[in-house]
């Protein structure tokens with residue numbers, strides 16, 4: 001099994017390049033570019049669909065032979081405004097030229113050519129609170145099941161206030177048994193505010209064959225091949241993460257850890 005905690009390889013250029021092969025799984029890919037003004041990058045999509053997320057900063061984007069102009073207006077991810085995103089189908093290509101300091105996420109999964117290249121935000125993305133008390137967090141659904149905008153990809157971002165838990169109560173989506181549960185691999189791209197902070201993420205199965213608890217730092221990626229995957233952030237620090245999920249069916253059906261489901265039931 002691949003290491004579940006993936007550190008960035010640097011501070012400029014492509015600092016993450018998680019592929020299905022490197023992760024040892026079948027669906028999710030995640031890349032991250034940290035760009036300076038004037039830097040330009042380009043990729044072909046091959047058999048994968050792509051959602052580009054302008055995590056912060058601005059870039060001039062083109063894809064599938066179309067120019068989409070300068071996109072992005074969130075200069076710091078913790079402004080929490082809805083992100084500008086671009087869908088790019090498989091069998092195509094895209095190009096980005098940073099016009100400011102820019103953090104560009106490249107979320108990928110198998111594509112089937114159903115959707116054309118198109119902008120996905122900020123219109124239609126609304127920051128929505130979830131949970132109660134110290135489990136409150138705020139979600140920007142970029143491309144979840146309710147938006148038929150991708151073949152495989154499910155993409156969302158979550159802001160967790162200082163001292164709170166997130167992706168909690170613990171839940172898993174690692175069996176292909178729709179409608180009870182879907183098999184979805186998942187990646188987490190983490191940010192902390194202030195940047196020197198840390199968060200904690202545990203990835204575990206109920207039988208204990210997988211049980212890893214990781215300290216996550218700014219720009220780290222965590223891979224969730226199976227099992228529950230709660231995270232939390234200490235007092236004084238705010239946490240952001242960008243989730244990419246994909247599997248054989250584009251639907252998010254999960255089950256809570258029976259030990260902690262009482263919290264979910266109580267807070268309904």
Ligand SMILES: O=C(O)C[C@@H](O)[C@H](O)C(=O)CO
Nearest residue numbers: 130137156158166167168243
């Ligand atoms: O509810 C949250 O805090 C976010 C999670 O649902 C996260 O997107 C996830 O774990 C999806 O399985």
